[in-house]
Amino acid sequence: MSSLHKTRIADFQDVLKEPMIALEKLRELSFSGIPCEGGLRCLCWKILLNYLPLERDSWTSILAKQRELYSQFLREMIIQPGIAKANLGVSREDVTFEDHPLNPNPDSRWNTYFKDNEVLLQIDKDVRRLCPDISFFQRATEYPCLLILDPQNEFETLRKRVEQTTLKSQTVARNRSGVTNMSSPHKTTVPSSLNEYEVLPNGCEAHWEVVERILFIYAKLNPGIAYVQGMNEIVGPLYYTFATDPNSEWKEHAEADTFFCFTNLMAEIRDNFIKSLDDSQCGITYKMEKVYSTLKEKDVELYLKLQEQNIKPQFFAFRWLTLLLSQEFLLPDVIRIWDSLFADDNRFDFLLIVCCSMLILIREQLLEGDFTINMRLLQDYPITDVCQILQKAKELQDSK
Numbered sequence: 528m529s530s531l532h533k534t535r536i537a538d539f540q541d542v543l544k545e546p547m548i549a550l551e552k553l554r555e556l557s558f559s560g561i562p563c564e565g566g567l568r569c570l571c572w573k574i575l576l577n578y579l580p581l582e583r584d585s586w587t588s589i590l591a592k593q594r595e596l597y598s599q600f601l602r603e604m605i606i607q608p609g610i611a612k613a614n615l616g617v618s619r620e621d622v623t624f625e626d627h628p629l630n631p632n633p634d635s636r637w638n639t640y641f642k643d644n645e646v647l648l649q650i651d652k653d654v655r656r657l658c659p660d661i662s663f664f665q666r667a668t669e670y671p672c673l674l675i676l677d678p679q680n681e682f683e684t685l686r687k688r689v690e691q692t693t694l695k696s697q698t699v700a701r702n703r704s705g706v707t708n709m710s711s712p713h714k715t716t717v718p719s720s721l722n723e724y725e726v727l728p729n730g731c732e733a734h735w736e737v738v739e740r741i742l743f744i745y746a747k748l749n750p751g752i753a754y755v756q757g758m759n760e761i762v763g764p765l766y767y768t769f770a771t772d773p774n775s776e777w778k779e780h781a782e783a784d785t786f787f788c789f790t791n792l793m794a795e796i797r798d799n800f801i802k803s804l805d806d807s808q809c810g811i812t813y814k815m816e817k818v819y820s821t822l823k824e825k826d827v828e829l830y831l832k833l834q835e836q837n838i839k840p841q842f843f844a845f846r847w848l849t850l851l852l853s854q855e856f857l858l859p860d861v862i863r864i865w866d867s868l869f870a871d872d873n874r875f876d877f878l879l880i881v882c883c884s885m886l887i888l889i890r891e892q893l894l895e896g897d898f899t900i901n902m903r904l905l906q907d908y909p910i911t912d913v914c915q916i917l918q919k920a921k922e923l924q925d926s927k
Contacts, residue, residue, distance in 0.1 A: 536562050539571070548574060548581040557870035560863055560914075566774040568866070572765070575869040576788045590780070597744075597783035601674055604747045605682060605740065644692050646746050646754050647739075651689045653759040654739045658858055663767060664735040670779045671732045672740070684732070685739050738766050741786045745793070755800040760853045762789045764861050795875065799849045814848050814879060815840035821883045825923055829890045836898045843905035847882050855885075860913040867917050877924065884919035885910070 539562060542553050557575065561568040573579045578593075579586055657664045675682045727733060741762055746754040765788055769781035777784070804810040819840050823830040846854055851868065853861045864881070871877040886893070888910055893901050910916060 532562065535559075536564055536567065539567050540565075543567070543570060544583075546583050548583065550574075550581060554870045554872065558867050561866045564773075566772045566777055568862070569769050569772040569774075569777060572768060572865075572869060573784065573788060576791045578784065578788050578791060590784075593787055594780050594783040597786055598674060600744050600748070600786075601672065601740075604744055605675060605685060643743075643747070644688070647685060647689060647743055648692065649756065650739055650742045650746070650754050650759070651685070653756055654735045654742065657735055657738060657759055657763045658767070661858060663771075664738065664763070665733055667727050667731045668734050668737055668770065670781070671730065672737070672782065676730055676732065678730070684736070685743060686732075686736055734766070734770060737770075737782050738762055741766065741782060741789060744786065745790060748790075749793075752797055752800060757800065757850055758793070760850045761792065761796075764853060764858060764865060765789055765792070767858060768862060796849075796851070811845060811849060812841075814875075815844045817879050818844050818848070818882045818886075821879060821923075822886055825883060825926075826887050826890060829886060829893060832894055833886075833901075836901060838898065838901060838905070842902060844882055847885075848878060851878065852881070855908045856911065856913060860911065863913050864917065867920075877920065880923050881916060881920040884916055884923055887923075888916060888919055 535556070539553075539556055542549055542556065553571065553574065557571050561571045570579075574581070580589065654664075675684055738759065742754055742758060745758075762785065766781060766785040769785050769788075770778060772778040772781065798804045798807075798809045799811045799814070801810075806812050819830065819833075822833075851861075852864055856864065868874045868878060868881075885908060889904055889908075892904055892909075896904065
């Protein structure tokens with residue numbers, strides 16, 4: 528470890544040990560990258576995403592309260608209608624004439640259960656192929672959810688629920704804005720059949736199952752948006768970061784902490800996932816056009832070239848912006864970009880500038896290429912040095 532890196536770690540530790548965290552100082556440090564040593568990144572992200580307040584003394588009570596709240600969500604939402612556990616204070620309700628599996632009443636618990644299955648099937652399909660270039664999400668977590676996996680209770684896991692359902696996955700596909708390929712061309716393909724995944728022993732669960740649970744509960748609590756394909760790519764880096772925290776006490780609660788950080792992050796970007804808002808000032812169309820207007824301001828020659836070739840920002844910037852660049856780079860690089868993104872006070876304005884810097888850094892290839900070559904460049908971005916991209920973005924931001 529270099530002396531410079533040791534100094535940066537010490538700088539973070541000095542800020543984080545204060546009774547009242549100096550947010551501007553933390554943002555300034557985090558923008559240049561957060562060290563992973565000592566769980567610094569995990570802690571900084573929780574503060575920057577407004578999960579933890581600036582007052583250190585309140586952290587213990589707030590974390591305990593939020594983690595218990597998440598446990599309540601598990602109790603209430605990951606159960607099969609008609610099945611409950613006496614030791615959780617819920618009595619069993621037998622199937623009645625008024626409420627049975629064929630009841631067409633929209634308020635029927637069974638009807639709700641089947642509608643939830645439609646959402647769950649789409650989530651399951653997406654999380655099983657999360658970050659296929661690494662094996663992490665297929666491996667067993669050190670901290671399976673004992674509330675659900677305890678053999679003495681009757682809770683049904685989401686994995687079992689998916690395996691037992693007879694719904695056809697093609698009837699529930701819900702892709703954003705009609706886009707059929709949300710994944711990057713250089714991402715590894717994964718098995719499509721449930722049977723092609725390694726079966727873990729009873730009492731164990733894979734990391735992707737934890738992510739599935741987070742997304743399912745989010746969908747239940749946010750019925751207006753529920754689940755849209757691509758949300759899995761947002762929650763993945765968050766969960767990975769928290770689940771690999773070197774502090775075992777924090778790692779044990781990675782699921783709950785990820786849920787609340789993801790919820791806070793989605794509160795800022797959820798408009799990108801709502802099609803009816805596309806053409807509003809907070810919608811994704813406006814943001815994509817903003818990338819081009821910024822490019823026109825910074826590099827008019829390149830802007831005119833893309834216009835001449837009729838290369839619309841929808842062809843590439845939709846995925847860049849909606850998924851926060853999580854599909855354009857390998858996971859460690861995505862995490863480094865997110866350090867800067869979360870640290871910037873106007874973080875999603877900065878994302879637009881990052882996208883603009885990505886275009887300018889390959890301007891020579893784009894100016895020389897034809898439509899086909901340029902589309903390939905933009906959909907399979909060639910530069911892997913994210914620090915170079917962030918440095919260019921900072922230059923563009925400072926030149927305003």
